[in-house]
Amino acid sequence: MRVVSWVIVVLASAAAGAFAWTHLPRSSAAEPYQPPRTADGVPDLNGIWQALNTANFDIQSHAARPALAVVPGSPRTGIPGLVRATHVDLPAPPVRALGAAGGVPAGAGVVEGDEIPYQPWALQKKKENADNWLERDPEIKCFMPGVPRATYMPYPFQILQSTNKVLIAYEFAGATRTIHLDKVGDSPSPSWMGWSRGRWDGGTLVVEVTDFNEETWFDRAGNFHSDELRVVERFTPVSANHLMYEATIEDPKVFTRPWKMRMPLYRRLDSDAQIREYKCVEFVEQLMYGQVGVVNPETGSRNQ
Amino acid sequence: MCTKLVMLIAGAGLVVASARTSAHHAFAAEFDANNPVKLRGTVAKMEWINPHTWIHLDVKTPKGTVERWMIEGGPPNALYRRGFTQKSLPQGAEIVVEGFRAKDGSMRANGRDLTFADGRRLFVGSSGTGAPKDGRDSSEK
Amino acid sequence: MSYRHLVLRALTIAAAVLFAGCSGASLATSSTTTPRTAWGDPDLQGVWRYEGAIPLERPARLAGRAALTEQEVAEQQEVEKEQAAKRLAGFEGAVVGRRSVGESPIRGNEYNSFWQDHGRPRQVSTRTSLVVDPADGQLPYTHEAAKAETRAAARYGVGPYESYLDPDTGERCLTDGVTGMMWQGPNGGHNRIVQSPGYVTILHEEYRDRRVIPVDGRRHGAVRQWFGDAVGRWEGDTLVVDTTNFLDRTNYEWANIWTRPSESLHLIERFKRLDAATLEYTITVEDPATFTRPWTAVIPISKLSDDTQIYEYACHEGNYAMPNLLRGGRTDAARAKR
Numbered sequence: 001m002r003v004v005s006w007v008i009v010v011l012a013s014a015a016a017g018a019f020a021w022t023h024l025p026r027s028s029a030a031e032p033y034q035p036p037r038t039a040d041g042v043p044d045l046n047g048i049w050q051a052l053n054t055a056n057f058d059i060q061s062h063a064a065r066p067a068l069a070v071v072p073g074s075p076r077t078g079i080p081g082l083v084r085a086t087h088v089d090l091p092a093p094p095v096r097a098l099g100a101a102g103g104v105p106a107g108a109g110v111v112e113g114d115e116i117p118y119q120p121w122a123l124q125k126k127k128e129n130a131d132n133w134l135e136r137d138p139e140i141k142c143f144m145p146g147v148p149r150a151t152y153m154p155y156p157f158q159i160l161q162s163t164n165k166v167l168i169a170y171e172f173a174g175a176t177r178t179i180h181l182d183k184v185g186d187s188p189s190p191s192w193m194g195w196s197r198g199r200w201d202g203g204t205l206v207v208e209v210t211d212f213n214e215e216t217w218f219d220r221a222g223n224f225h226s227d228e229l230r231v232v233e234r235f236t237p238v239s240a241n242h243l244m245y246e247a248t249i250e251d252p253k254v255f256t257r258p259w260k261m262r263m264p265l266y267r268r269l270d271s272d273a274q275i276r277e278y279k280c281v282e283f284v285e286q287l288m289y290g291q292v293g294v295v296n297p298e299t300g301s302r303n304q
Numbered sequence: 305m306c307t308k309l310v311m312l313i314a315g316a317g318l319v320v321a322s323a324r325t326s327a328h329h330a331f332a333a334e335f336d337a338n339n340p341v342k343l344r345g346t347v348a349k350m351e352w353i354n355p356h357t358w359i360h361l362d363v364k365t366p367k368g369t370v371e372r373w374m375i376e377g378g379p380p381n382a383l384y385r386r387g388f389t390q391k392s393l394p395q396g397a398e399i400v401v402e403g404f405r406a407k408d409g410s411m412r413a414n415g416r417d418l419t420f421a422d423g424r425r426l427f428v429g430s431s432g433t434g435a436p437k438d439g440r441d442s443s444e445k
Numbered sequence: 446m447s448y449r450h451l452v453l454r455a456l457t458i459a460a461a462v463l464f465a466g467c468s469g470a471s472l473a474t475s476s477t478t479t480p481r482t483a484w485g486d487p488d489l490q491g492v493w494r495y496e497g498a499i500p501l502e503r504p505a506r507l508a509g510r511a512a513l514t515e516q517e518v519a520e521q522q523e524v525e526k527e528q529a530a531k532r533l534a535g536f537e538g539a540v541v542g543r544r545s546v547g548e549s550p551i552r553g554n555e556y557n558s559f560w561q562d563h564g565r566p567r568q569v570s571t572r573t574s575l576v577v578d579p580a581d582g583q584l585p586y587t588h589e590a591a592k593a594e595t596r597a598a599a600r601y602g603v604g605p606y607e608s609y610l611d612p613d614t615g616e617r618c619l620t621d622g623v624t625g626m627m628w629q630g631p632n633g634g635h636n637r638i639v640q641s642p643g644y645v646t647i648l649h650e651e652y653r654d655r656r657v658i659p660v661d662g663r664r665h666g667a668v669r670q671w672f673g674d675a676v677g678r679w680e681g682d683t684l685v686v687d688t689t690n691f692l693d694r695t696n697y698e699w700a701n702i703w704t705r706p707s708e709s710l711h712l713i714e715r716f717k718r719l720d721a722a723t724l725e726y727t728i729t730v731e732d733p734a735t736f737t738r739p740w741t742a743v744i745p746i747s748k749l750s751d752d753t754q755i756y757e758y759a760c761h762e763g764n765y766a767m768p769n770l771l772r773g774g775r776t777d778a779a780r781a782k783r
Contacts, residue, residue, distance in 0.1 A: 038642075039483035046641050143762045158657060160641040162490065163483055167639055167646055169657055176648060176655050178637075178755065188389035189352040189380060191757040213352070215762070275657065277670045281619055281761045289609040293771035294778050297608045303775070330616060333604045333770035353763030354651075355631060374765065381650060381756045382631060407773035412765070 032203060035237035038161055043203050043237055045159045045166070048268040048275060051152040051245075054107025058221035059261060060116065061109040067091035067102050068220055069134045094134060104220075110152070112260040116223060122254045129222025137220055141288060142280035144175045144192035146216025147209050147231050148247040148261060156268050158275045159235075166198055166205070171278040179207050187211035190227055205235040218249075226253035241267040335404040335414045343373060343401045343413070344421075347393060355379045359393070359415065361401065375401050375415040378426075392426075399426065479682040479718045484642050486660075487682040489718055492637045492753040493746045495628035498525055498567035501703075501742065503574035503582030511582070512571040522569045529566040570745075575628075578741040584703050590735040594702040601700060606774045609767060613698040617767065618760035620652045622704030623672050623688065623712065627726050628744045636746075637755045645677060645684060645716075653758040658686055665689050673706065684716040695734055707734035722748045 035043045054062070066089055073088035095102045118126060129136050139145060145153055155171035164182040179198040187195035190213040198207045209231040217224050234246040243265045250258040290296050296303050331337075345363035357377035362370050380388075393399075398421040406412035418426035480488040498521065503510075513521070574582030586594060597613070606612055615621045621629065626649050627636060635650040647656045654672070662678035667690070674690035691706035699705045715727040724746040731739040 039485075046643075141761075144757075144759065160639060160644055160646050160657065162639045162641055165639055167641075167648070169646070169655060173761075174653055174655055176653060178648070184754070185752070186389075188384040188756070189350075190390065191352065192759055192762060193757060272663075272666060274659075274666065276668060277672065279619065279671055281617065285609045285617065289767055289771060292768050292775075293606065293608040293611075294774050295607040297610055330602050330604065330606070330612065330766060330770045332602065333606050333773045334766060335769075335773075351763045352759065353765075354758045354760050356766070358763055358765060376765070379631060381758065384756055385753075406769055408769075408776045410772070412769065 033238050035203065035240075040163050042161075042200050043205070044161065045205060045235055045237065045243065046161050048156050048158050048273045049243065049265045050156040050268055051154075051263055051265055053110060053152060053263055054105050055110045055152040055261070055263065056149065056154060056219055057104050057107065059110050059219045059223060060221070061114050062104070062107060062221070064106040065089060065104045067095045067098070068104060069095050092134070110261045110263045112262060115259075117256045117259055119254060119256055122224075126222045126224060129217070129224055131222075133220060133222065136222070138216055139172075139220065140284070142173050142284045143215065144173050145170070146192055146212065146218075147177070147194050147196075148233065148245075148249075149216060149218055150175055150177075150193070151233075151245060151247070151265070152263060155278060156273070156275050169275055171275050173280055174277065179205075190214075192216060194229075194231065201234075203236055205233075207233040207235070209233065224254070225249070225251045228253045235265075238264075241269065331404075331414065334407060336407045337404055339405040341401070341403055341405045341413050343375075345373065345399065345401070347395055347397045347399065348372065349395065350390065350393060352380050352390070354381055359399075359401075361399070371411055373401075373411045373413060375403065375413055375418075377415050377418065480721075482640050486640060486642075486679065487684070487718060488640065489638050489645065489684060489716055489724060490640050491751065492635055492749045492755065493627075493724055494635055494749055495744055496565075496568045496747045497745060498569050499572050499575050499744075501575045502584055503576070507573045508581070510573055511580075513573060515571075518569050518571055522566070525566040525569060568747075575742040575744050576740055577743050579738070585737045585740055586702070587733075587735060587737055590702055597699060597702055600698065604770065604774065606770045609771065611698060612767065612770065613700045614694070615652070615700050616770075618652065618764050619697075620654055620671060621700060622706060623654075623656070624704045624728065624730055625701065626654060626656075627714075627728070627746060635749070635753070635755055645686075648755050650755045650758055652760060660684065669708070671706065673710070673712070682717060684714075686712075686714040686716070688712040688714070702735065703730075705735065707732055709734050719745075724748070 035045075038044045038046070057068075069092035070089035071092045073090050076082065090096075091098075091102065116126075134140065139153075144150075150157070150168075150170045150172065153170070153172050157171065158167075158169045160167040160169065164180070166179040166181065168177045168179065170176065175193055177193050177196050179196040181198050184197065187210070190211050192213060192215060194209040195211040196207050196209045198205055200206070212225070212227060212229045212231075214225065214227040214229075228251050230250045232248045232250075234244075236244045236246075238244050245263055245265050247261045248258055249255070249260070286298060290298055291303050294302060343361065343363050345361040347359055348362045349360040351358040351360070357380050359375040359377050361373045361375050363373050364370055400419045400421065401413065401415045402417040403413040403415045420426065482488045482490070507513075576582045576584065579585055601613070604611060609617065626634070626647070628634060630649065630651040637648040637650075639646045639648070643659060643661055645658045645660055647658070649655070656672055656675055658675045658677045660677040660679060663676050665674045665676060665687075668674065669690045669692045671692055671694070673688040675686050675688040677684055677686040679685075689711050691708060691710045693706070693708045695705050695707045697705070710730070710732040712731075713729040715725075717725045717727075719725050726744045726746050727741065728744075729739055729741045730736065
């Protein structure tokens with residue numbers, strides 16, 4: 001009798017232990033997250049997502065600065081013996097009135113290794129882009145943002161998954177990407193948002209994007225590419241409410257080797273979460289055309 | 305322009321959509337129908353813009369200098385569906401443009417009739433796009 | 446796919462729809478089972494385009510007639526075939542030929558009409574208007590809207606253009622509006638419908654217009670937009686979409702006044718798949734700012750082959766027409782001064 005009850009106790013403990021062991025919270029290192037699946041049996045990426053970082057300002061680590069367009073302050077004079085060592089940047093006149101609302105927040109970079117391997121000529125061009133931000137950044141004119149910049153602009157986007165196509169609907173300039181999971185021909189021409197082909201690699205959606213034109217930037221810091229850009233993205237659900245996003249950048253005309261960006265994308269949990277329009281063309285018409293016609297709509301008077 | 309098309313087709317007794325579809329028909333506002341041009345040049349750059357592509361054309365003047373013209377071409381998305389791609393009009397291609405100059409006299413023109421140097425036609429009607437399999441070349445089947 | 450094959454396939458589809466269309470003005474309900482998405486919703490997916498020759502409003506010469514006779518249909522089919530063949534033969538090219546551009550007999554139509562071309566004859570139906578209510582097939586404009594429409598027609602393509610506010614919304618690369626989106630556009634207008642659980646998304650090629658429509662029958666939100674706030678629900682196999690909360694853009698120039706949104710615009714749309722190749726699209730437009738009463742149109746929309754793509758529409762990214770026509774306006778004004 002005693003042996004039997006002992007056995008029962010041991011077995012029960014073992015069972016309890018086993019039960020407890022299988023229901024321990026798993027660390028992500030121990031086992032990858034298993035997302036819910038769509039009716040087609042693939043990981044479900046449907047939802048409204050948003051990046052929360054400063055990558056659109058600058059994909060590399062950066063200190064806070066007064067504005068996106070700056071002019072150098074002049075050196076202080078007048079006090080004998082005083083040498084001002086610190087270089088001072090002032091907000092450029094066109095953006096000065098924005099004050100602190102126009103500043104650039106500090107942020108960590110999203111580039112692996114924090115270095116963008118530019119060829120020497122291209123590094124020079126990046127600096128020129130940054131110095132001429134107001135004239136050159138395509139975001140200012142409400143042009144389509146390209147990939148991967150559209151991912152980390154400060155607006156939510158929506159992933160809509162169908163059997164053969166995955167759409168990504170972005171707010172900025174109403175840009176939309178169609179990711180073809182089925183076989184498609186080649187892009188007939190270069191485009192702003194590229195030509196996207198997707199496939200599943202385990203729990204990751206891998207998207208190869210090609211056929212870009214040379215017009216888009218990676219951020220507001222002047223980082224750019226040529227029409228030989230090729231981007232490979234990886235979207236991996238890692239919890240119910242976030243994805244890890246990676247974008248590998250290849251452009252033999254501009255960089256010495258491929259390089260990578262990586263960031264979490266967070267699910268928007270507002271009960272009424274919805275992407276909205278950001279039809280910014282009408283926001284920039286005065287900037288682009290106000291002085292071109294017979295009449296300037298700002299003043300109502302004739303342009304000279 | 306759609307309204308003109310309506311007039312043309314109505315003459316044939318055909319009932320057409322009464323709505324004006326879409327835009328970018330402001331020909332008379334942009335270009336001067338009394339100022340025709342004929343240019344021969346090489347394609348420096350293509351802008352694949354809708355509803356009209358823009359061809360940046362290097363045109364050699366009789367003096368030997370090179371002028372950069374911008375030529376308004378056909379609607380790319382319609383042309384893609386006929387097999388026309390960037391390969392059909394690559395950088396360096398030599399084309400002849402007959403069209404109308406911009407009203408303000410600048411080096412811009414509407415490309416009314418575009419042909420390759422060898423006589424193949426571009427953007428004129430639904431065929432003769434210079435694209436493969438557009439029905440022009442009987443040997444292509 | 447080869448061009449010939451495409452034309453043959455299209456003519457077959459056209460014949461099928463023609464048969465359906467010519468069986469009278471009645472709009473048959475589905476007798477076939479609608480295909481389903483993987484999660485069980487009715488499947489409306491694909492690339493769709495209106496292939497018909499039915500005008501929006503009934504032409505004046507057909508006043509009082511809701512249907513053409515078989516003879517008239519046959520005649521119109523011949524005309525459509527002829528027009529398509531002319532376009533295919535390079536109508537402008539044949540006419541302009543090798544004569545100088547200055548002698549062009551289609552002066553004023555210097556833009557090739559082929560970009561309106563579907564690549565095949567448009568489908569003829571006995572119906573004389575897409576508008577089915579009011580019964581006279583006419584849009585019930587208010588007095589002010591009728592005047593605005595006359596003005597829009599007179600301005601179309603010619604201006605005057607004194608500033609960027611004077612070209613119509615399409616010439617500004619904004620949009621031509623939601624109302625006509627499912628059946629209007631270059632080459633008839635391409636629309637890709639993509640479904641995912643809880644959403645139906647429509648990608649319109651022109652202007653890259655996009656509608657992401659939740660289909661959980663939720664209430665309208667409070668945010669006004671160019672395309673309003675659309676909410677959908679399934680009624681059997683029919684998708685019903687209710688859209689309100691438009692921004693007021695009545696003071697903008699529009700190529701077609703009947704597409705302009707005001708704050709009182711209210712659209713009710715019904716999408717029903719009739720068969721593998723046809724979607725029946727019904728739209729009811731209510732807007733006291735433009736119309737004296739609601740009106741309804743029914744449009745049969747055809748499915749294109751699965752390898753048809755919607756291509757990127759970069760318009761504002763290279764809208765040289767805008768500065769060109771504004772500079773043209775300045776040139777005209779300077780000349781007028783002298």
